[in-house]
Amino acid sequence: MALIVQKYGGSSVADAEKIKNVARRVAKAKDEGNQVVVVVSAMGHTTDNLIRLAYQISEQPGDREFDILLSTGEVVSSTLLAMALGNLGHKAVSLTGAQAGIHTDSSYSQARILRVDTKRVVSELKRGNIVIVAGFQGVSGKRDITTLGRGGSDTTAVALAASLGAEICQIYTDVEGIYTADPHLIPEAKKLQEIGYEEMLELATYGAKVIHNRAVELGWLYNVPILVASSFSDSPGTIIRKEASMEVRNKVSGIAHDASVAKITIIGVPDHPGVAAAIFEPLARANISIDTIVQNISINNITDLTFTVARSDLLKAMSMVEPVAKSVGGRECVTDSTLAKVSIVGTGMLNTPGYAARMFRALYQHGINIQLIATSEIRITCIISEDRVKDAVRALHQAFELEKET
Amino acid sequence: MALIVQKYGGSSVADAEKIKNVARRVAKAKDEGNQVVVVVSAMGHTTDNLIRLAYQISEQPGDREFDILLSTGEVVSSTLLAMALGNLGHKAVSLTGAQAGIHTDSSYSQARILRVDTKRVVSELKRGNIVIVAGFQGVSGKRDITTLGRGGSDTTAVALAASLGAEICQIYTDVEGIYTADPHLIPEAKKLQEIGYEEMLELATYGAKVIHNRAVELGWLYNVPILVASSFSDSPGTIIRKEASMEVRNKVSGIAHDASVAKITIIGVPDHPGVAAAIFEPLARANISIDTIVQNISINNITDLTFTVARSDLLKAMSMVEPVAKSVGGRECVTDSTLAKVSIVGTGMLNTPGYAARMFRALYQHGINIQLIATSEIRITCIISEDRVKDAVRALHQAFELEKET
Numbered sequence: 001m002a003l004i005v006q007k008y009g010g011s012s013v014a015d016a017e018k019i020k021n022v023a024r025r026v027a028k029a030k031d032e033g034n035q036v037v038v039v040v041s042a043m044g045h046t047t048d049n050l051i052r053l054a055y056q057i058s059e060q061p062g063d064r065e066f067d068i069l070l071s072t073g074e075v076v077s078s079t080l081l082a083m084a085l086g087n088l089g090h091k092a093v094s095l096t097g098a099q100a101g102i103h104t105d106s107s108y109s110q111a112r113i114l115r116v117d118t119k120r121v122v123s124e125l126k127r128g129n130i131v132i133v134a135g136f137q138g139v140s141g142k143r144d145i146t147t148l149g150r151g152g153s154d155t156t157a158v159a160l161a162a163s164l165g166a167e168i169c170q171i172y173t174d175v176e177g178i179y180t181a182d183p184h185l186i187p188e189a190k191k192l193q194e195i196g197y198e199e200m201l202e203l204a205t206y207g208a209k210v211i212h213n214r215a216v217e218l219g220w221l222y223n224v225p226i227l228v229a230s231s232f233s234d235s236p237g238t239i240i241r242k243e244a245s246m247e248v249r250n251k252v253s254g255i256a257h258d259a260s261v262a263k264i265t266i267i268g269v270p271d272h273p274g275v276a277a278a279i280f281e282p283l284a285r286a287n288i289s290i291d292t293i294v295q296n297i298s299i300n301n302i303t304d305l306t307f308t309v310a311r312s313d314l315l316k317a318m319s320m321v322e323p324v325a326k327s328v329g330g331r332e333c334v335t336d337s338t339l340a341k342v343s344i345v346g347t348g349m350l351n352t353p354g355y356a357a358r359m360f361r362a363l364y365q366h367g368i369n370i371q372l373i374a375t376s377e378i379r380i381t382c383i384i385s386e387d388r389v390k391d392a393v394r395a396l397h398q399a400f401e402l403e404k405e406t
Numbered sequence: 407m408a409l410i411v412q413k414y415g416g417s418s419v420a421d422a423e424k425i426k427n428v429a430r431r432v433a434k435a436k437d438e439g440n441q442v443v444v445v446v447s448a449m450g451h452t453t454d455n456l457i458r459l460a461y462q463i464s465e466q467p468g469d470r471e472f473d474i475l476l477s478t479g480e481v482v483s484s485t486l487l488a489m490a491l492g493n494l495g496h497k498a499v500s501l502t503g504a505q506a507g508i509h510t511d512s513s514y515s516q517a518r519i520l521r522v523d524t525k526r527v528v529s530e531l532k533r534g535n536i537v538i539v540a541g542f543q544g545v546s547g548k549r550d551i552t553t554l555g556r557g558g559s560d561t562t563a564v565a566l567a568a569s570l571g572a573e574i575c576q577i578y579t580d581v582e583g584i585y586t587a588d589p590h591l592i593p594e595a596k597k598l599q600e601i602g603y604e605e606m607l608e609l610a611t612y613g614a615k616v617i618h619n620r621a622v623e624l625g626w627l628y629n630v631p632i633l634v635a636s637s638f639s640d641s642p643g644t645i646i647r648k649e650a651s652m653e654v655r656n657k658v659s660g661i662a663h664d665a666s667v668a669k670i671t672i673i674g675v676p677d678h679p680g681v682a683a684a685i686f687e688p689l690a691r692a693n694i695s696i697d698t699i700v701q702n703i704s705i706n707n708i709t710d711l712t713f714t715v716a717r718s719d720l721l722k723a724m725s726m727v728e729p730v731a732k733s734v735g736g737r738e739c740v741t742d743s744t745l746a747k748v749s750i751v752g753t754g755m756l757n758t759p760g761y762a763a764r765m766f767r768a769l770y771q772h773g774i775n776i777q778l779i780a781t782s783e784i785r786i787t788c789i790i791s792e793d794r795v796k797d798a799v800r801a802l803h804q805a806f807e808l809e810k811e812t
Contacts, residue, residue: 016462050482056422057486058493065492065500069485072478076456079475080463086471087464094471099549143505 002167003125004029007039007135007157011174012231013077014044022231023084025172026130030090035125037164039135039157040081042073063108067137067147071097074134074153082132092130095120097137097145102156104138104146110287111138111146113155116163133160151212158215162222169224171211172231177238178203178210180402181255185393188403193236195253196243202345202379203256216240243347252346252355252400259389261291261339262314263371264321265306268331271298275328279305282320288313291341292374292381306372308383311337339371340389343381344396356380362399368392408573409531410435413445413541413563417580418637419483420450428637429490431578432536436496441531443570445541445563446487448479469514473543473553477503480540480559488538498536501526503543503551508562510544510552516693517544517552519561522569539566557618564621568628575630577617578637583644584609584616586808587661591799594809599642601659602649608751608785609662622646649753658752658761658806665795667697667745668720669777670727671712674737677704681734685711688726694719697747698780698789712778714789717743745777746795749787750802762786768805774798 006029008022022040030036050069054061061069078094085092101117124131135153138146148155154171161169178200179189195203197220201213211228219226219240229237269275276295283290293307309317314337325333344359359380363370368391372383384392397403412432419425428446436442456475460467467475484500491498507523530537541559544552554561560577567575584606585595601609603626607619617634625632625646635643675681682701689696699713715723720743731739750765765786769776774797778789790798803809 016459019463053422053482053486054489057425058489060493061489062492065485065488068500068502069482069489072481075478076459076475079471080459082471083460083464083467083475086468087466094474096474096551145502 001033001035003035003037003164004168004170005037005039005157005161005164005166006170006172007153008041008081008231009153009171009173010041010044010047012172013040013042013081016080019043019077019080020084020087022172023081023088023090025231026081026085027088027090030130037121037125037131037133037160037166038081039133039153039160040074040077041135041153042070043077043080046073046076064144067108067111068145070147071134071137071145074136078132078134082130085130085132090130091128092132093124094132094134095124096134097156098139098143100131100133100160102133102138102159104140104148106140106142106144106146108146110149111140113138113148113159116159118160118163121160121164148214151215154212154215155218158218158222158224158226161224162218166224168227169219170227170229171215172229173210174230174232175210175228176230176233176235177228178240179254181393181397182257185257185390186255186397186403189397190402190404191235192238192253194239194241196347197240198378199253199345199347200240202343202376203254211240252344252402254345254402255393255396255400256343256345257341257389257393259340259386260311261308261341261383261386262311262317262335262337263306263308263339263383264314264317265304265334266321266325266330266332267304267334268302268329269305269325270329271301271303276305278328279321279324282324283309283317286316286320288317288320292372292383294372294374308339308341308372338386339383340386340392341381341383342389342392342396343379344400345379347378358399359396362395363392366391366395368395407439407441409441409443409570410574410576411443411445411563411567411570411572412576412578413559414447414487414637415559415577415579416447416450416453418578419446419448419487422486425449425483425486426490426493428578429487429494429496431637432487432491433494433496436536443527443531443537443539443566443572444487445539445559445566446480446483447541447559448476449483449486452479452482470550473514473517474551476553477540477543477551480542484538484540488536491536491538496536497534498538499530500538500540501530502540503562504545504549506537506539506566508539508544508565510546510554512546512548512550512552514552516555517546519544519554519565522565524566524569527566527570554620557621560618560621561624564624564628564630564632567630568624572630574633575625576633576635577621578635579616580636580638581616581634582636582639582641583634584646585660587799587803588663591663591796592661592803592809595803596808596810597641598644598659600645600647602753603646604784605659605751605753606646608749608782609660617646658750658808660751660808661799661802661806662749662751663746663795663799665746665792666717667714667747667789667792668717668723668741668743669712669714669745669789670720670723671710671740672727672731672736672738673710673740674708674735675711675731676735677707677709682711684734685727685730688730689715689723692722692726694723694726698778698787700778700780714745714747714778744792745789746792746798747787747789748795748798748802749785750806751785753784764805765802768801769798772797772801774801 510517
């Protein structure tokens with residue numbers, strides 16, 4: 001008898017009929033002889049509606065209250081799923097994050113899981129229950145409700161799977177798996193049967209927003225295989241796990257893109273220690289992610305510093321960067337908010353010459369100008385103009401022959 | 407510095423603007439130098455919407471899940487009120503029933519409060535916080551969420567007031583207080599400045615559905631003065647407390663009515679011990695309230711047994727009564743679902759001859775037939791035809807001169 005953890009996202013539980021559909025899928029897993037723990041997100045647009053309500057009340061709703069408010073969405077869907085399972089003749093109990101033992105720190109709205117106390121879940125499983133856990137939430141040391149941030153239900157699911165020693169964590173969503181590129185953009189994109197954790201992390205950060213990064217990291221850390229599949233079909237999906245074999249290496253797995261990038265350049269920055277820290281520390285405190293940092297070679301101890309942020313963070317970032325840039329002696333800040341990122345992802349890429357060259361040539365052949373380049377062990381990213389992103393993804397998909405059967 | 411508990415009902419927190427209005431009222435109480443604990447119901451029709459959702463999922467949603475589901479409504483409104491207070495510059499924290507230490511038994515959907523552990527509430531008050539408690543809910547010994555049944559937020563408020571030793575429990579609602587009769591029916595009805603607990607209980611049971619009976623009973627038991635007033639005006643409201651003076655006694659306080667009564671008569675019941683128990687025990691187990699029981703004198707050890715139930719319970723009650731009636735040898739069951747109750751309520755009534763006679767005469771003078779009569783220490787109730795209930799309330803209001811200033 002295997003123990004499996006399933007997670008269903010907001011679009012999979014958007015209304016009563018969809019919840020009944022999920023219940024049938026959960027029941028099937030149980031009937032096949034498994035112990036089943038299910039993590040659910042809030043129904044459809046519930047979370048957005050609660051956020052809107054909060055901002056009708058106050059422009060600055062307190063973090064603590066905000067988290068309690070948002071946590072109710074997942075509690076509602078978890079009880080409804082338990083009822084639907086009851087209706088199918090299955091024993092099911094819903095648990096809040098607190099009841100399921102998801103202990104977090106006190107960083108409201110972006111709490112980190114400190115530990116999972118599985119006692120209650122295990123005892124309910126032993127009594128033959130299917131256990132439904134409200135995702136996205138936990139409880140702090142003060143017994144206050146916390147939420148894990150966007151995508152937190154994925155993290156809840158993988159954390160539970162790791163703590164319970166589950167055989168697999170199945171993330172059911174509205175896409176059929178991980179593709180070699182966004183299928184909306186590249187109809188001939190292929191679904192991957194499997195992908196390594198590290199590659200998946202690069203794909204997720206760089207645009208393939210199917211599963212939350214923290215969940216993948218956690219899966220990697222605790223070696224939990226994660227299946228990503230559709231809740232609306234029986235298509236097999238993609239398994240994220242440790243690379244299965246040598247042959248998988250040295251290959252481009254997929255093309256990721258992100259069409260909402262903004263670039264900030266500080267011109268004429270004195271090149272001495274501490275300047276970068278002075279600029280980036282306030283941004284980190286404000287929780288603004290910096291994606292790509294490029295510092296040109298310095299001439300006469302003066303350099304230019306360029307980095308990218310999500311377009312939605314640009315105004316906030318500039319309000320922090322401009323005064324700091326001035327105080328460290330920078331000449332000018334310029335921005336460009338019409339950019340996009342396109343990346344090729346695959347293990348062992350940097351050890352294999354030729355990938356970067358092939359990427360740059362493909363873009364060049366399509367007349368796409370590269371503004372910035374950034375690389376990691378398993379990824380090469382180019383910043384290009386937003387209006388060429390579709391062309392770029394298509395060009396790279398062809399250049400690396402990803403439409404071919406593997 | 408006084409400690410007061412306020413409670414706001416669903417219509418008082420029905421939308422963002424109304425919640426802001428409630429926040430201003432709470433802030434005023436705090437600014438006047440009080441420690442303030444606030445209990446809130448769910449916004450407007452939230453609870454009804456959640457119930458509808460549950461029944462879309464399953465015709466028999468499990469009790470445990472149902473309670474968790476419903477409890478979210480009050481959690482949402484409590485966090486929003488805390489945000490609104492924050493927006494006014496006040497420190498406020500919301501607590502769920504569990505966090506506020508409302509410990510109950512495990513009777514889902516109608517849990518009774520066993521004890522209130524005030525530790526968390528007291529510590530938040532000491533830190534200068536206004537404490538907002540989600541009404542209607544508690545936590546069982548197993549740390550499962552329970553709800554207290556309809557009107558449960560009133561009970562939460564009075565229980566907290568009693569446990570905290572509050573000076574007063576203020577129940578704010580959409581009416582201005584307790585009247586000598588339903589003001590919708592009798593425009594000249596007068597608002598009472600004060601009323602005793604016992605009288606209030608009779609008024610509430612018999613139609614004046616302003617505050618839940620369990621809350622009044624709890625107030626009586628722990629001697630908590632309860633103010634009933636409007637959340638939309640500054641009108642003074644009605645205080646429910648121990649009769650203040652001798653003069654209050656021996657006076658009709660008000661006329662109550664209930665226009666949705668059904669009567670069940672079992673004809674030809676053998677008059678021997680155990681029959682009544684056999685009939686009423688199943689009804690009690692099914693949680694059907696019996697309001698008035700009349701057994702006629704027996705002739706040849708055969709009697710007729712008549713009792714009333716809420717009209718909405720008639721079918722369920724009959725499905726239980728008919729087989730039992732047959733099994734104990736009853737001849738026939740007849741029902742009438744077109745009835746109403748009208749009552750006069752006041753302390754010391756039975757010790758003062760003349761009230762009953764005056765009541766019966768007033769009804770007789772208006773040609774209203776009395777089908778059943780029931781009395782308590784402080785109430786005389788007549789069951790009449792539903793289509794005469796307005797005439798009856800008006801006739802009694804005049805007969806006891808309740809329109810006059812007190």
